[in-house]
Every structure is written in C-alpha cells, then in structure tokens.
Amino acid sequence: MYEKTKNLLNLARERNTAVIAFICMDYIMARSVVYAAEETNTPAIVMLYPEHVSVQHTTGFCNFASMVKELAEEVKIPIGLHADHDYSYDAVVKTMMSGFDSIMMDGSMYSLEKNISITKEVVDKAHSMGVCVEGEIGHVGLAREADNNKEDLYTKPEAARKFCEATGVDALAISIGNAHGEYKSVPKLDINRLEEIREMTDVPLVLHGGSGIPDDQLILAFSKGINKFNLGTEFLRRYYSAVEEYIHSNKSNLDPVKIIDLPHYVQSKLQPYLENRLRTLCRF
Numbered sequence: 319m320y321e322k323t324k325n326l327l328n329l330a331r332e333r334n335t336a337v338i339a340f341i342c343m344d345y346i347m348a349r350s351v352v353y354a355a356e357e358t359n360t361p362a363i364v365m366l367y368p369e370h371v372s373v374q375h376t377t378g379f380c381n382f383a384s385m386v387k388e389l390a391e392e393v394k395i396p397i398g399l400h401a402d403h404d405y406s407y408d409a410v411v412k413t414m415m416s417g418f419d420s421i422m423m424d425g426s427m428y429s430l431e432k433n434i435s436i437t438k439e440v441v442d443k444a445h446s447m448g449v450c451v452e453g454e455i456g457h458v459g460l461a462r463e464a465d466n467n468k469e470d471l472y473t474k475p476e477a478a479r480k481f482c483e484a485t486g487v488d489a490l491a492i493s494i495g496n497a498h499g500e501y502k503s504v505p506k507l508d509i510n511r512l513e514e515i516r517e518m519t520d521v522p523l524v525l526h527g528g529s530g531i532p533d534d535q536l537i538l539a540f541s542k543g544i545n546k547f548n549l550g551t552e553f554l555r556r557y558y559s560a561v562e563e564y565i566h567s568n569k570s571n572l573d574p575v576k577i578i579d580l581p582h583y584v585q586s587k588l589q590p591y592l593e594n595r596l597r598t599l600c601r602f
Contacts, residue, residue, distance in 0.1 A: 320387045321396035323420035324450035326361050327489055327522040329396075330545040335601035336525070336536075339363035339400055340592070341550030343376040347557060348386055350585045354592035356393035360600050363398040363420075364389075365548065368413065383417030400452075402548070410440050414449050422491070426454040430477055437485045445486070452524055452546075455481045456493035472511060479518040489522045489546060490515075494539075496527040499551055507535045509542055516543030524548065529555075536599055549595065553588075560587035 330337045340362065342348040348364045355362035364386045370376045377385075383399060390397035400420040404410045405427075413421050423440040425433035437453045444451045456473030473492040482490060492515055494508040516523060522545035528536070529552035536547065564583045568576050 319394060319396055320390035321361070321398055322450065323363055323398035323400050324488055326363060326396060326398045327450070327545050329361065329602070331522050333602055334541055336540040336544050336547040336599070337361050337363055337398070337602075338528075338595060338600065339365040339398075339402075339546055339548050340553055341365050341367055341402065341548070343367070343370040343374070343554075345385060346581045346584050347553070347588070348382075349389055349581075350588040350592055352386075352389045352393055352397055353585070354589045354596060355395045355397060357589070358593050358596040359395060360596040360602050361396040361398070362596065363400050363546070365400045365402050365550075366418075367402045367550070368404055368409065379413055379416035379418070387417070407436065407439055407443070411443060414444060414447055419448065420450040420452070422452040422454070424454050424491075426456065426491075426493075430455070430481065434481055434484045437481075437487060441486045450488040451485075452489040452491055453481065453485055453487040454491040472508065473515060475511065475514040475518045478515045482519045482521055487521060489524050490519060491524040491526055494525075496525055496531065498527045499529075505531050505535075507531065507539055509535075509538060512539060512542050512544070522546060528552075533598055540599070540601070547599070553592075556588060556591055557584065560584040563587070 326337045340351045342351060342364050351362055351364050366382050371379055386399045399418055401413045401418045402422050403424040404413055404421060405424055410421050410423050423437050425436045441451045455478050456471060471493050473494065478490060494511050495505050523543045524546040525539060525544045526548045528547050528549045561584060564580055
C-alpha cells in the first residue's frame, strides 16, 4: 500500500530503526524493491535521483510517481516515494507538482546562512502542499575523493540545531563519515557526533552514501538516531551485473525477442539481495 514517506520516517523513529530508501531508475528496480518489502514484511521507500530524469532520461517525474503508487497498491506493506537531491527552488517545485510527497532540497554546498534561506523557502512551499522536506547540513561528498575522511565536511551539531529550527525541515541528512559512491577504504562512522546531533535536533536523521558501510556500523547508527538510509551505488551495480549475466547466458539464444524475459530475470537476481538488506538492517 502507498504511504506518505513522512509517516514512514516517524514510524522508523518510533521503532528506533531506519527505513531504507533505494535509488531506482526504472520499473524493474522499483518492482524489485516493492516485492522485497512485501516478502520481508518491512516498509521501504522507492527513491528517484532527479538526474536520472534530466540527464540519463530513464523515466519521467510524473511517470515515476504514478508507477510507484500503482506498484505500492499491489502489496500490503507500506511503500513510500521520495525524490533525492534537488538543488533549487524551481527544481523542487517541479518535482512536487509531479506527484512526490517527499523531496530533498540540498543546499549543503552553500554557506549555512544561504542554505537556511533557500531551504526555508522550499519548506514553506512544500508544507503548503503537504510535502515532506529533507534538508542537508554538513556536506556528504564523494567516496572516490575520500570525502568521508574530511572532518571539515562533517555536520556540526550546533549548526544542525540552528538549521532545523530556522527552516522547519521534516528530516535532516548529515555527514558523519559517509560519502556517495564506492569507498576507497572501509568507512568509519562518527557515532559520537551522531549522538550529539540527535540530542540537539528533533527530526529524523538521514544517512546518505550507504553502499560499503559495514552492517554493524549501520545497525548501531540506526539505534542512535538514523531513521532513513539511502542505498544506491550497490543496488545499481547489482542491476548492471544482472543485465550482464542475462546477456552472457543468452548469447546462443536466437530468439529475436529474447529481451522480453530480461525484466523477470533481473528481478529474480535483485530481489533476494534487497530482501537480505531489509532483513539484516531494519527492525520494524
């Protein structure tokens, strides 16, 4: 069933765990997430990265939102919808108008004051439309640049408090040793910093850059205040591998429409992985 992402965040907070938001760029990925959630009886969020629309053209905003809501109605477990990093007021409004009830306004590349100003404008508009807003303070950089080791990019607890109070965001993405992409070495989350941020804020906290962080660190972070966990790189890599396997295994297949069986094959490879992530990490 379809559920507002804000409600899933609040549920995760009540249960002292995190809901996983899986980056999906098409129907195959989204369906795999929905049915993995159903199989494990665990809520999940299907998340769109806006550049998959504007740059890679894998889907459209309205199409994606409608697709996820339709898929969600096929199962009994709550499924949420979220749009990841948008960087401007106009971009966020376009996403909201396309049917998303949860968005992210990422102004983390700006000064704290400018980030607050831009995000506050987005929050005011979003809340008038019943839309949940995730902001970001600190900067979740790139793993390939080893940004997860740069403490100057980490979220400062006092800045997080000021940001949340000034903007009214519904959720906050933080930087505590995490980064986007594939890590060069095993990351180490700053749990003490997480606990300080949790004490100084009153919103669900979000961890980006989840691919490659050891499970024990993730489970601990979830128990200390992380209520939404984004997973993208690892999932996309497995999607590519499944497609590659299908092509290799069908080299001698002369059927001119053999591509028809690709979605079923890929889902059969992705869903067990997703079920493992949900069972291992979530405590609903």
